Amino acid sequence: MADGSIIPEALSQMLVLLSPSPPGWGGNLLRGLMHSLQIALGAFGMGLIIGTLGAYGKLYGSPLVRDLAGIYTTIVRAVPELVLILLLYYAGTDLINRILEASGYQRIDISGLVAGIVVLGFVQGAYATEVLRGAIKAIPQGEVEAARAYGMSPTLMMRRITLPSMLPYALPGLANLWLIATKDTALLAVVGFSELTLETRQAAGTTKAYFLFFMAAGLLYLLITLFSNVIVGRIEKWARRGMPSVREAR
């Protein structure tokens, strides 16, 4: 501020705007980031659970279960996430409240966090089903047959054989899904949940420094992506231990 040149002053103004304490909006952005990460983690976890069930249903289920899983994955993957979020968000909260009222309880307010996790998890589950189904099918058939020959029960086989040996095939797809989950949290801004993108827009709208704040938020999202890539690389190396590297295997 002291010296007269223009660039340091502009820079210090930016730093004031981005600082985490009240005159700046950095704190709001970081809080939004935490919300985004919470939702992404929850949705990804829920997606994994739905995906595992869905994949088993599609591979080993009865014809009815197989068809129902097929309808679920087809519809969820063909309709835009934004439409699904609105539909599930309004319809879901409305349905729960109607059931509660009908059975004599009071209406409840469903927190944005829980609703966001459930809605995104439902969407993620459809994609995870396809990823895990492909990975389970990629397991060499002999391993499953050997496990059956040893008399393993289905749950023991799942724990000891299927899940560990499908992991290297599923990881690239699951890593992709995790990145989609982090980015899809931005869609909850449209239903008014204060995650990173909405916090950014509010900060930008108040201070009129649109470019600065959107760039800062973009950088935060990019950092999540790059950091996730490093972690995923480590996990993939661990899961593929003892197997030839991807390049050699070709």
Added chain:
Amino acid sequence: MSNLIADTEIEVPLETFPIHKDADPDRKNEWTQPHRIILMLIGVALVASAIFFLRWDWLPNYSGLILQGLWRTIWILCITVFLGFLLAVPLGLAQAAGPAILAVPARWFCTIIRGTPLLLQLWLLYYGLGSLFPQYPWIRGSELWPYLRQAWPYAVLALTLSYAGYEGEVMRGAFAGVPKGQLESARAFGMRRFTILRRIWLPQAIHRALPTLAGEAVLQLKSTPLVATITVVDLYSVASRVRQDTFITYEPLLLLAAGYLIITGIIVFLFRRVEKLIPSRLG
């Protein structure tokens, strides 16, 4: 003599175990299994009850707007997929075979586009660039200004860049996957580099990328409703307008979901037709 014996030996199992096309019992009567018929009946009942018990009286008032929104969604989808693909080819080529000075920026572009949400990119362009432009008098005076004041150029730009970023990565793999021998023999025929790209490299890369291209086109369709957040009137924003005007929540959203399902079906069908046009045996 030994040939004759070998021939008869092969023929016998062929005659005793004839392999017919519909020998697979699962495929024989796929649609007449009892649980499928019941599922279809339930589906028809759901659609019928949606038609009879939900409110559709708003539909005639908004039919013009809906058609306009549908047209704009399809138009934005087509133009951004086309422009994005044109941009993705050089991006993929630069990453697969370009010098480092081109490959590194191309890789960074793809990483940045793929690493940030589309909604944020859209808002950055519309609110960010849109708020910067009016500060410069020469932009306000230029002939582009009437367009820059509207929302759709930003929507088209953001969706094009997004598609190019995702597709550039796909094209990189497709270009790298074309067998070396094909390119070497093209060079041995004395083709110039551009001719090789036009006749050999690009067609084979596109053929490799085609299934992924179809998936990306569906993803692009699913991204188009985001343009409603920057005041472009597409199919999605017509539905939210109906909701605001009439306080009817579910009907427009259900119609919207059905509309997107149908468009997705058409995209998948069209790409399958294109894939069938190309002979699938490649060297």
